[in-house]
Amino acid sequence: MKTGFLRLLVVPTVVGVFVLTAGAAKAQISLNYDDLSSFEEPLAFEIGQATVLVGGVIDVPVKLTVDDSIFHGDVDVSLVTNLDISIEMQLANRWNVGVSYFGQYDENRNDYEDNVAGFVRTSWGSLIGGNVDGLVREATRRRRAVGNSNLAFDDFYGRINRWGGGYSGRFGPAILTGIADADGNFELGGQFQRPIGRRDYRFSARVAKARYLAPDGVTDFETLGAAIVGEFVYGSSLFDLGFGYENLQAGPIDLNRWYISGGTQTKIGVLSLSAAGHYGELDGTSEASASLGMRYDIARGLSTNLGVNARKAQIARDGISVVNEDETSATASLRYSF
Template sequence: MMTSGPSRFPWHPLAVGVIALSAGSAQAQVSLNYDSLSSFEEPLAFEIGEATVLVGGVVDVPVKLTVDDSVFDGDVDVSLVTNLDFSVEMQLANRWNVGLAYFGQYDENTRDYDDNVAGFVRTSWGSLIGGNVDGLVREATRRRRGVGNADLAFDDFYGRINRWGGGYSGRFGPTTLTGIVDGDGRFELGAQFQRPVGHKDYRVATRVARARYLAADGVTDFDTIGVGAVGEFVYGSSLFDLGLGYENLQAGAIDLDRWYVSGGAQTKIGVLSLSAAGHYGELDGTSESSASLGVRYDIARGLSTNVGVNARKAQVARDGISVVDEDETSATASVRYSF
């Protein structure tokens, strides 16, 4: 059994600089929904006294068929999934905005209720945020999610920072900067640039993360450092994007290098939305791959039917340690109402 040794990465002092990012205009609404199930409707907004409240949510009834290790095992799940995205914000006399954001999700199949909460102070110089903010940089710099029930696996670093942390987010014209530091000094830094040119829209984003990864054996901790970039092109109702990434994983004497490339496209034709995406990478010379297809049919405002087919495979072991062990293909259909 291997456990992680002392970190050899020289990046730690960079984490201190997250709060020192300079002036810009305020960042948009804070959302703590890091899940693939999210509303595509604008949130409901109303006022209570001096406070502005934004509420959004999803009710989803999925039917999922799973093929594990290339053999259909009769695993068919029918469940109810609901989530709620809530924020309240008010302006102080000095024109600073203070607020609280909350996200909760209940899955009937697993009987799990997961939630995130964070407080923030927003000024003309940007926003300071604290709480369950581990996914904020990822959400600001990631490739666009597929439609329907598409969910592309491995399209991210393996390493994650802790749920609790604090950081900064600010927008400077077409550029958005975001940085988060957790209680152990691990961090994520990200930048996004987005601007329309004529009838087209271009977006580029980059992200650096120093984090940890718990291996598939459930015991071994890896220290990780990752660097990634995303490019996106939008023309009319169609979107095309590409993501590249490199990650180093270290635990004791084990030192693994990983690289990957992900790409996809999606389009909307009337009430029908379609997406397709694929991923290929290698961890210490062993391949990982995934693919996803998604379809959404809009029935009425907020009401839709959704289909997704997702496949993933990565089985890597080193020095008797199972680092990654994934091999599954699934198809999911659902009726969804979002508000």
């Protein structure tokens, strides 16, 4: 299966994003691309003419890892914190200008990562520049699961560069987002969401031209992918399903990948539960993952979280390891979000 039909899909999508900008309204910008996120509304206050929004998470996880179905004593206790800040002010012409910042520290990895972006928001939509590589993914992905659940492989392998620029705008019940980097890679996506009767429906689509660096650190694949997601909400329960296709090319290597992911989550009083599964094939070899999550709300912003996650995909072609993942883990944590 070649990439011709994907290119036919990409071209009209690119045109559609920019033709429809004439009717756009503002769309929210978030630089948190991690699965650890606050479920509380951010704190808001004013400094002079600027409005500041602040949110964050403090998490203390205990992680037990099992490799090859044999427990070998890997237990990690660490501290993870993140901070999300947005500063925005309105100009005399009623344009809003601002900057968003997200930072996360992981004690286990002894690593601090951050994203920053500036934006200009008008009645026609928002122009954005900075570390915006995850914006389209966040706008079109399946809903984040609860607790410490994290479903592996539920995305394209390919990624665009961290630095880039693009546009995001709302058109009634629809939001369109397009991002491009300096190397000519891009992601385009849209979502449509509205209630019908007592039920809420959301549909999203995403296409991406990107790159994927294999585990050997040398082989660099060009990728082209397309994915769709459908979501259904009734009462306190949510059900969603996603399909994706991706083509990977590096020299004479030409691989095709497809996958399907689905899950459900519900809330019963102070208890939230989620379950999800994934199956796909890369050039005929399978990849699979599953996750279970639970969150128990103790007080405003304070919760106990559990998660069990499993993933397996060991695929090599022409002597090159394309993906090498095989892990099962259980994580419990005490979390405070604001």
